[in-house]
Amino acid sequence: MTFNPFLSKLQPYPFEKLKQLFANITPNPDYKAISLGIGEPKHPTPAFIREAISANLDGLAGYPATAGSESLRKAISGWLSRRYSIPAPDAATQILPVNGSREALFALAQTIINPLECIDGKPLILCPNPFYQIYEGAAYLSGAEPYFANADPARNFAPDYKSVPEAIWKRVQLLYICSPGNPTGAVLTMDDWKELFALSDRYGFVIAADECYSEIYFKEEAPLGSLQAARALGRNNYERLITLSSLSKRSNVPGMRSGFVAGDAEIIKQFLLYRTYHGSAMCPTIQAASVLAWNDESHVIENRDKYIKKFAQVTPLLEKVLDVSLPDAAFYLWARVDQHHAITDTEFARRLYEEYNVTVLPGSYLAREAHGINPGQNRIRMALVAEVEECMEAAQRIVAFCNKLSA
Numbered sequence: 001m002t003f004n005p006f007l008s009k010l011q012p013y014p015f016e017k018l019k020q021l022f023a024n025i026t027p028n029p030d031y032k033a034i035s036l037g038i039g040e041p042k043h044p045t046p047a048f049i050r051e052a053i054s055a056n057l058d059g060l061a062g063y064p065a066t067a068g069s070e071s072l073r074k075a076i077s078g079w080l081s082r083r084y085s086i087p088a089p090d091a092a093t094q095i096l097p098v099n100g101s102r103e104a105l106f107a108l109a110q111t112i113i114n115p116l117e118c119i120d121g122k123p124l125i126l127c128p129n130p131f132y133q134i135y136e137g138a139a140y141l142s143g144a145e146p147y148f149a150n151a152d153p154a155r156n157f158a159p160d161y162k163s164v165p166e167a168i169w170k171r172v173q174l175l176y177i178c179s180p181g182n183p184t185g186a187v188l189t190m191d192d193w194k195e196l197f198a199l200s201d202r203y204g205f206v207i208a209a210d211e212c213y214s215e216i217y218f219k220e221e222a223p224l225g226s227l228q229a230a231r232a233l234g235r236n237n238y239e240r241l242i243t244l245s246s247l248s249k250r251s252n253v254p255g256m257r258s259g260f261v262a263g264d265a266e267i268i269k270q271f272l273l274y275r276t277y278h279g280s281a282m283c284p285t286i287q288a289a290s291v292l293a294w295n296d297e298s299h300v301i302e303n304r305d306k307y308i309k310k311f312a313q314v315t316p317l318l319e320k321v322l323d324v325s326l327p328d329a330a331f332y333l334w335a336r337v338d339q340h341h342a343i344t345d346t347e348f349a350r351r352l353y354e355e356y357n358v359t360v361l362p363g364s365y366l367a368r369e370a371h372g373i374n375p376g377q378n379r380i381r382m383a384l385v386a387e388v389e390e391c392m393e394a395a396q397r398i399v400a401f402c403n404k405l406s407a
Helices: 005-009 014-021 047-055 057-061 070-084 101-112 134-141 190-203 226-232 265-278 284-295 298-319 345-356 388-406
Strands: 095-098 124-129 145-152 172-178 206-210 241-246 259-263 332-336 379-383
Touching: 005 134, 014 345, 047 057, 047 284, 057 284, 070 095, 070 226, 070 259, 070 284, 095 101, 095 265, 101 134, 101 172, 101 206, 101 241, 101 259, 101 265, 124 134, 134 145, 172 190, 190 206, 190 226, 226 241, 226 259, 241 265, 259 265, 298 332, 298 388, 345 379, 345 388
Parallel strands: 124 145, 124 172, 172 206, 206 241
Antiparallel strands: 095 259, 241 259, 332 379
């Protein structure tokens, strides 16, 4: 049998690597298991969303349109307008519902990448590093290659685009950026967007802005969005720009797989064509519940308040033993472990699990060796997704573990 040769380029997912790291380890039975490893929201799903799904089960009886319902596209357009203080995007041409941002991030590359246009080798997809592994998989399976722009800690972990050679930029057809970032929680500034748009204008690549963490933030001012930055810089038609978001983190409904893409109408048109053949239409039952979710902000404010209070309690505790600070946004703490302790990220995660039954994700699993370094090395990602009591218990165990390391 033969298979797609690009499948062999896919690396194990970070959680598979973690499973291998923990193989043959029996965690300390004196402690109940607590996982800070997976970024899966654990706050309760709002009751009105659950009720909307139950009330719209008739939607299971028919095939959905790939373009989604007009009411859903208008709800998304209205939310974008309210959230980012921009004119409402055209619900017919600039909005497309998707089954969660993850599948859309992957599928977008299949629409954008054109191997016939690249004469100096394979086309490239430029990714941040550290990064969400879907970007890499999308690159390989579209027939492109990923190129990693390492994070610059001096610039709040924004990718260092100035270090990318011009010969590389000429081959880039798609650039993924995540703001607020996973795993760093960093938010791009207007200057960052100005730089990105200038590069896109010069080299002609499409920008895919992954903004699934946009509603979890810790400052009074909400994170700047890509469409918002584009409008402020006079890019009113969102040229070569697609933003992606979802309800998963915003509304605590990761199982609904409900999100959207928005931006450049020509890209949306081609993406819709691709998705028509791919069979990516959203279930009408989910669409009906999504309309209500995008139109309600009170549950989002309540959810954000939970994260604000949680991080306000957990972060100061961990700051005493790790090099870590409150992020701009998202629900991760991105901590350096080798500042105070002679230990690697993988050894830290392995021993913490074995001795205190707490799971964290090694930062090196969220990055690649690129340009001589792995920018995630000797860092860990902690997802504070559970309720505050469980997160505090995990933090106290981490403090005890770090104190043992220092003894």
